[in-house]
Amino acid sequence: MGRKVTLATCSLNQWALDFDGNLATILKSIEVAKSRGAKYRLGPELEICFQVLRKLLESPITQDIICDVGMPIMHRNVRYNCRVLFLNRKILLIRPKMQMANDGNYRELRWFSPWNKLRQVEEYSLPRMLQEVTGQDTVPFGDCVLATKDTCIGSEICAELWSPRSPHIDMSLDGVEIITNSSASHHELRKAHYRVNLIKAATGKCGGIYLYANQKGCDGDRLYYDGCAMLAINGDVVARGAQFSLEDVEVVTATFDLEDVRSYRGESCHPHLDWNYTPCHRVKVDFSLSGDDDVYLPTHQPITWQFHTPEEEISLGPACWLWDYLRRSGQAGFLLPLSGGVDSSSTACIVYSMCVLICQAVRDGNDQVLEDVRRVVGDESYLPQEPRELCGRVFTTCYMDSDNSSEDTHHRAKELAAQIGSTHMNVNIELAVKGILGIFSMVTGKLPLFRANGGSARENLALQNIQARVRMVLAYLFAQLSLWAQGRPGGLLVLGSANVDESLTGYFTKYDCSSADINPIGGVSKTDLTSFLHYCAEHFQLHSLTGILAAPPTAELEPLTDGQVSQTDEADMGMTYAELSVMGRLRKISKCGPYSMFCKLIHTWKETLSPVQVAATVKRFFWRYSVNRHKMTTITPSYHAESYSPDDNRFDLRPFLYNTRWGLQFRCIDDQVSKMEEGED
Template sequence: TVPFGNCVLSTKDTCIGTEICAELWSPNSPHIQMGLDGVEIFTNSSASHHELRKADQRVTLVRSATTKSGGIYLYANQRGCDGDRVYYDGCAMVAINGDVVAQGEQFSLNDVEVIPATLDLEDVRTYRGELCQPQMGRELRPCFRVKVDFSLSGSADLYLPTHQPVQWHFHTPEEEISLGPACWLWDYLRRSGQAGFLLPLSGGVDSSSTACIIYCMCVLLCQAVRKGNSQVLEDVRRVVGDESYTPQHPEELCGRIFTTCYMASENSSEGTCSRARELASQIGSTHLNINIDLAVKGILGIFSAVTGRWPQFTAKGGSIRENLALQNVQARLRMVLAYLFAQLSLWTRGKPGGLLVLGSANVDESLTGYFTKYDCSSADINPIGGVSKTDLKSFLLYCAEKFQLTALTGILAAPPTAELEPLTDGQVTQTDEADMGITYSELSTIGRLRKISKCGPFSMFCKLIHMWKDILSPTEVAQKVKLFFRRYSANRHKMTTITPSYHAESYSPDDNRFDLRPFLYNTRWPWQFRCIDNQLAQMAPKAPNH
């Protein structure tokens, strides 16, 4: 016969059981049954991805696993980008009887981290004898034991001091945004074989947030190099194409691997242009000013030559269809130019390699489809596609204070705008929230209700009339709910082509975190190609003997 169920390892001095990854999150976790059956040490090899505000849940679950019935919990978690949308954020820990006694880093550029802890098994037995009562009326299913002839402890361990509980440091959401996407971007860049990033920088909150994440990445890289991380230094040198280069300052490194560009049109204001230029100067990126009017007129000229018509904005007497088409032409041309400059800007400077194009559409805009299909939201990767506008504003406030980026003050004060319609007396009249008919704060609430609470239109209306009773009437709530679901439904097709985004929120519309197919592969295939070469060598005909 073959035993089925949980198997535990019984040594001469203790008993060890194992959980796998998500079993810790299960309401009937294996550690419950194993603890009741006398298992004293639980291990968990996990692949738990990062989400904003998730670390607290993870630590609480590990502590809870040993609070009720005692025991030692050894939690190890994957770290880094696996070529897809999620980032695995480490957080290894050791807990005993409800207390965490050793903590690993949550975000780090180190590929491997080992955390040690010395614990006394007698503390587990004392805890169980003091606090845990016999399970009356519960049928216990014993775990199958594999007995081994060795001990984890020895007589000399008697003199080792045991580790004491530590106070877990949780990052704020703003710190998480500065660390998680930054580590993800660096892991992606160093494995992609590209020479850096290019970002269309509009001078608004979203693109500025992406720029600040790149700056945070450069800060982390410089810190790692100063601490003697040889792997990071080797990767940086390979990316910049200079084997003698050692980064000294984040701004200097930004200038080497990060290009920003402001793509102006006749509808752009001087305010957004100056804000983009000032932020680029402060973070050190190589900044380009590009005017797209010539390209826009060329496209419209082709249309006019074929149809004999020249579309106009509504401000100049055109229809709504004309107005939208004219906005989309500008937006899509920016995407085309972004990829052109990403491919050839380093070539113009006599440097090898190309640049990865970064997107900067936030999670709330994606929910309503408030972007042009195949515009600058179409990029190689997007570090903020799973982050709400509300969190991005808080993140920029954090960056302004931590890194003294004064340009962010003006960016945060300006109303979000696409700047795709004509200016009025040189001033912007088009704003994102007016176009959408919903504020970004309202969108965050609606997004969570739709995805996390699984609300349809009616159940969402029933919840929101109570949540927003102090600010909106039931009629106004009904209008916003209907407007959102109309927009969400009409623009759902845009989700099929959305840029792969860093997964940071469980209500992200680009929820492909469980699609385990990476979109970044190792192009060298070292092991497989080596096997082919070895096989070819064995198959090669031997030279004839003379």
């Protein structure tokens, strides 16, 4: 009997309920795994349904390799998230998930129940469609592992790796040598190392081989699943897949020496310490992962994981997400209101990055990407040559100017559009604004004025909102009909460009041009976007970004002063973007209320702000946050870049109607400020 095993894991770009497409990617991954000599293939979480499982069992591609697939299964009228392991038209076992993901983006308990019968195994009655193929009436169902003739394989499912009581610990102590994790884990900025370190730590302290499979791409949601399939042994990663890729199927294989696991554990695992674990229930199969003569088969050696910088992650993750959304939506491209500011320019750069990735994929021979891009542009003979040319085909930008727009922003938007190659338009909204005000004046007999012209704050705000909402209406009009006007088929998806800081405080007009089909930067802070544009200026040689970065952020909704912008975002908000980002994270991630935030910031900001100034800033933030919280219910679906996300319907489940006075909390802050001032006296 041999001692070396070749194992395969994969990252698959699956699409919820697209069972035909998912079947095709699964079969392709199994075919690739077998071609590389693997005897075991692991796939991501929740891949298929029973009809697809039957087709997999019947396929000649799945013969002579243990296949591990994910699917929901109803057992005794309870629905479980399960792994199904099968070999040669026989189901070997079904392992249900024991620990649910039920926080942040996930509400798994809404759909599934955890299997809470530790080390217990029951008989599952197969549906008739599977009995006809397998010849089995029942199969093992529960907390069990698979014992081959040469080793033992145990499963973890996604969140179980992150749990403080991960199953891999007891499995390792009981001699399970290969542990697998099928996952649907999403991308967040600066988090890739966390997943990698968990896997390295799991095999470092327990010994053993660990396989990690993951979804990749946009699954029709706000999340981007970022692949990173990997294989590790005894604390070292030996093979890995890409984090951001346009490949629908990516298979990662590695060859291991089982004796390396046994030697490692012989030194680190000590049963005489009485670990008090319950032995695993083993399901035996007459099959070997190793060959009879594998002495000359080389094993994989440790590799160094190179992590992307946050700027690279912003460039790659949302770009891949946008591509999946575009190719699956049936639309012909994107439309973006480009103002010449940091936010809309960041969105434009992400689209340009998408075009860079597409052109590279086509050059690398990715036929699926070529087929998709031809369908998007409506030209079966089209071959994208370079990103600027492709950008002109799929990306339309428009500068929507009014009497309050400056020549500087107009020029910056036009220059950036020229550099990335987008189809650019200049749309003057003044006629539409005057028409709407004319209707109001005709009905009421009154005409509102800007504050600069003697109007009240209510008039001033209403006049700003009219411009913002007109831009939204025109954006959708041009998205629907601009290609029609050119004699081209299809419509365009409207892109939003509100950053996470502004969304959290509601610094935007409800149903303005921040309202769009999707928003690639809605989960990214202003601070990160600024760093991202610096990266783009150098990496993509987009020199027009230098002027954009140097300009103060402004909405340009109030009258100009001597042709120059008099309104800035930070003056409107009463706080800087740097301050807003700090307070936003304390509120969103640390769950701080007004008083606890004040107590933290009097120390954090003690070098620049007095306690009185900190108190005023915190109160201003919470007033803006609460008075605008209702806007979160209509916010454009955004790429979820990190846990600093204001998206209430999927992620942030807090109320959208608060008492904006924050009575007790603000009094506590005032009392504390008074005590501090008395102490100084």
